[in-house]
Amino acid sequence: MGNSQVIGIDLGGTAIKLGRFTADGTCLQSLTVATPQPATPEAVIAKMVDAIAQIDFERNCIAIGVGTPGPADAQGRIAKIAINLPGWYDVPLADALEAKTGKPTIVGNDANCAGLGEAWLGAGRRFQNLILLTLGTGVGGAIILDGQLFTGPLGAAGELGLITLKPDGPRCNSGNQGSLEQYVSVTAIRRRTGKEPAELGVLAKAGDAQALTFWKEYGRDLGIGLTSLVYVLTPQAVVIGGGVSGSAEFFIPFVKAEIEQRVLPTSRLGLQILPAELGNFAGIAGAAKLAFSKVGA
Structure with a gap:
């Protein structure tokens, strides 16, 4: 797993940030796209899939982690509710992204992702x-x-x-x-x-x-x-x-x-x-860490 790569995604009300990471925490590439307005689940998922294709053009990534502005279920499959995103109730985000990208996906709360990011690469290391x-x-x-x-x-x-x-x-x-x-x-x-x-x-x-x-x-x-x-x-x-x-x-x-x-x-x-040391970068780093945990890397 030494050279495996994952994608970390930080979903916010105004922007969706993505990063492609190696297991040692190196961010090889990052990308920010505007969150579609209105940010319905369908529109956001379509935008994410498009951005994933851009950042993983060589199709090297083995998993995806997503931080969402609200709680996920205990299994990391469902965005239960997303504050500031209309119509986000029990959105099966991991299933949707897996179906469209073929990559194992895990969903977590954005603050938890920021915490994981700081613990991995930032002030908490x-x-x-x-x-x-x-x-x-x-x-x-x-x-x-x-x-x-x-x-x-x-x-x-x-x-x-x-x-x-x-x-x-x-x-x-x-x-x-x-x-x-x-x-x-x-x-x-x-x-x-x-x-x-x-x-x-x-x-x-x-x-x-x-x-x-x-x-x-x-x-x-x-x-x-x-x-x-x-x-x-x-x-x-x-x-x-x-x-x-x-x-x-x-x-x-x-x-x-x-x-x-x-x-x-x-x-x-x-x-x-x-x-904290990572600023806006903490969320994508933590989401990537979550993705590595999903595939046992």
Whole structure:
């Protein structure tokens, strides 16, 4: 299997990213195509098949992994629901791609793929036990235990953004109120400040007092949310990814301070809080890792 290749695909609301990878993590080729609008399952699958043919023109790839914006079933066959994609309910994505490409296919949640990518090639590569939080439009998560992605018996474990932070806080699409996502997502930052995270990062860099205060409060909220997760999972590292992680330098110190204050030393011995390293590349890398696991490479 040393020279085998797979395709990792990251399906998003605006773009579909693909990468062709070798087993040592080298990306030989990548490709981004626009997600068809409306992004019906039929249109997306057709677009994917077309893009796969472009990136695998020599037909060398032995498997396909796909990250989708929502949970997959425990077997990695079905996209159960995809947030922001209309009509995506119980889409048999693996079956459809296998039928059209003849290659074994596995489907996973996009945050889980990002976690796998960071664990394989990014900020998590030195650790066997870590959690990843993606701070984007929503807040996704991934749990890696003993080097393996933990998805639980239903395939839905690791929804770390949906834990309760403040019981009477803003309503969440999940049905929860005051979930972590409602305080630390891009959407929450816009609601709380009227600004974009990148804008607040630029202001903080320039020494703007209001922006610095915002990031301090943001770091506190994130630290309090992570406290629960650290007590339960005692990871060696927490990797912070997603768009908001671009401003990590302004909030990670406050995250650390909160965790040190709230978590018993026995539960956080040697704990590292790290910004993700792979950016938008994490998703396709993790999907490729998933594909290798499917064929036992």
